Amino acid sequence: MKEKIILEAIGIKKRFGETVALQGVDINLYRGEIRGLVGENGSGKSTFSSIIAGIQKSFKGELIYKGKPYLPSNMVEALQNGIGMIVQEKGTIQNVTVAENIFLGELNKYGRFGLLNKKELYNKANQALDNIGITNIRADDMIQNLNMQNRKLIEIAKVVFKNPDILVIDETSTALSYEGRQILYKIIEDFKSRDKSVVLISHDLDELIEKCDTLTVLRDGKLIKHLNKAEFEEDYIKQLLVGRELEGDYYRSDYNHEVSSEVVLKVENLNKENDLNGVNLDLHKGEILGIGGLSHCGMHTLGKVIFGFENAEEGHVSIQGTKIIDEKTAMKAGLGYVSKDRDHEALSLNSSIRENISIVGLDIIKKHNLIFSKHEKAYVKEQVDIFNIKAQSMEQYVSGLSGGNKQKVVFAKWMGRNSDILVLDCPTRGVDIGVKQAMYQLIIKLKNEGKSFILISEELSELTGLVDRLLIMKDGKITKEFFRDKELSESDIINYMI
Ligand SMILES: Nc1ncnc2c1ncn2[C@@H]1O[C@H](COP(=O)(O)OP(=O)(O)OP(=O)(O)O)[C@@H](O)[C@H]1O
Numbered sequence: 001m002k003e004k005i006i007l008e009a010i011g012i013k014k015r016f017g018e019t020v021a022l023q024g025v026d027i028n029l030y031r032g033e034i035r036g037l038v039g040e041n042g043s044g045k046s047t048f049s050s051i052i053a054g055i056q057k058s059f060k061g062e063l064i065y066k067g068k069p070y071l072p073s074n075m076v077e078a079l080q081n082g083i084g085m086i087v088q089e090k091g092t093i094q095n096v097t098v099a100e101n102i103f104l105g106e107l108n109k110y111g112r113f114g115l116l117n118k119k120e121l122y123n124k125a126n127q128a129l130d131n132i133g134i135t136n137i138r139a140d141d142m143i144q145n146l147n148m149q150n151r152k153l154i155e156i157a158k159v160v161f162k163n164p165d166i167l168v169i170d171e172t173s174t175a176l177s178y179e180g181r182q183i184l185y186k187i188i189e190d191f192k193s194r195d196k197s198v199v200l201i202s203h204d205l206d207e208l209i210e211k212c213d214t215l216t217v218l219r220d221g222k223l224i225k226h227l228n229k230a231e232f233e234e235d236y237i238k239q240l241l242v243g244r245e246l247e248g249d250y251y252r253s254d255y256n257h258e259v260s261s262e263v264v265l266k267v268e269n270l271n272k273e274n275d276l277n278g279v280n281l282d283l284h285k286g287e288i289l290g291i292g293g294l295s296h297c298g299m300h301t302l303g304k305v306i307f308g309f310e311n312a313e314e315g316h317v318s319i320q321g322t323k324i325i326d327e328k329t330a331m332k333a334g335l336g337y338v339s340k341d342r343d344h345e346a347l348s349l350n351s352s353i354r355e356n357i358s359i360v361g362l363d364i365i366k367k368h369n370l371i372f373s374k375h376e377k378a379y380v381k382e383q384v385d386i387f388n389i390k391a392q393s394m395e396q397y398v399s400g401l402s403g404g405n406k407q408k409v410v411f412a413k414w415m416g417r418n419s420d421i422l423v424l425d426c427p428t429r430g431v432d433i434g435v436k437q438a439m440y441q442l443i444i445k446l447k448n449e450g451k452s453f454i455l456i457s458e459e460l461s462e463l464t465g466l467v468d469r470l471l472i473m474k475d476g477k478i479t480k481e482f483f484r485d486k487e488l489s490e491s492d493i494i495n496y497m498i
Helices: 045-052 075-080 098-102 118-131 148-161 178-193 205-211 234-242 299-306 327-332 342-346 353-358 373-386 403-415 433-448 460-466 490-497
Strands: 005-016 019-030 034-039 060-065 083-086 166-170 197-201 214-219 222-228 263-272 276-284 288-293 314-319 335-338 421-425 452-456 469-474 477-483
Touching: 005 045, 019 045, 019 197, 034 045, 034 178, 034 205, 034 234, 045 083, 045 166, 045 197, 075 083, 083 148, 098 118, 098 148, 118 148, 148 178, 166 178, 178 197, 197 205, 205 234, 214 234, 222 234, 234 433, 263 299, 263 452, 276 288, 276 299, 276 314, 276 452, 276 477, 288 299, 288 460, 288 490, 299 335, 299 421, 299 452, 327 335, 335 403, 342 403, 353 373, 353 403, 373 403, 403 433, 433 452, 433 460, 452 460, 460 490, 469 490, 477 490
Parallel strands: 019 222, 034 197, 034 214, 083 166, 166 197, 288 452, 288 469, 335 421, 421 452
Antiparallel strands: 005 019, 005 060, 214 222, 263 276, 263 314, 469 477
């Protein structure tokens, strides 16, 4: 079996200042193996993968790749050596074309005398896109005009085009919708069939159980266990992840869809070029209204327009007769919004956890029109405790947090504000199962207290598990309405999405 090992990681340790991210992790990766890496937020998964992909150079321990000591000096060198990684967050740069993103760092190959041979560059880039079955994005598209899923697909096309021997996929599927995930799964299967290896990081246990051959569980930077396929059992994995049995309900246990007749938010005839095509909906008091669909269905734009973050060309959104024209009117009318695109839209990365959370809660923190530091800190501490945000202190910059902990900051920021209506766009993206459970239970508790939610999600189990009513969007229109029902299956929903 030893000859089938492609990468040996021996006693890998890594610190970030006082934070111990990895405490001596050993992993052998085999050729043709799909290995899942699983653990709570902040358990060290991204740190481990960034070490093997050349992003982190300073660490302790040893890497042996194809039988030789291995220490890439950067990501480009790792990729040239056959280890490619799709990172969890932003992996593309703005204001340049898709082609320039795909061949970043090697554009000199496509130029002579300082001139870029665009034809050749675009042909190659289109080839990289075609290679993984992407036909709706072309080489000359500008990155900033693409949505989050399409930007992720560019990254995937770029790495896969280099034909690496090891592909590391860090929490990528939650940035993708149904059709994007199918592309990713096809790539994973193709790698396996060609005796290449995949390291798949995910918080979606169903996905891991279905796609992986082996699983490695990390907790607080420690290796807890390697599992073979025969040992994959959901409750057992959950127990290994959190170090105890998860108790209580995960989703809603009732199947009642009756809600108050009082309409708290009205969407009337919204039209926006390419995205929204005559959207009407009523949200009721105490209702969790789900919205599902494929990546281009318009649901993410709808969330932005409802919160006034983007404007529609026609139609309007109103709360008790007040029209929502921008974020300010939205917040004044009691609306909150968790954006899917956390690094661009939801967080200020170079500010502290305290600043990020308190910024939208200032009117609550204020006493007699004054903001006292102790009130602000107490307010933020409450949110940090509720959502178990893992950080050195509330003064830590958000940029140094793990992906899931960033997401907890976004959620906490809006939950703490006690908004009457919340638009949640993929609110649990990248969050581990323990915290997801806490978020779901909080949403259910607030619903029972009369708060209303619009839950836009790409996780069908989240939609069927939580909502009173589900709207499916296709080509900017609402095409189907389902009510909460025990019999409602994910395949019923997919049929209306595609
Ligand atoms: N650049 C950094 N600066 C400071 N601390 C960091 C940095 N990167 C990671 N850490 C810390 O290292 C620990 C491990 O983080 P890592 O991102 O590896 O976790 P993870 O398991 O990938 O989490 P998630 O599921 O949330 O993505 C965390 O405590 C995190 O805050």
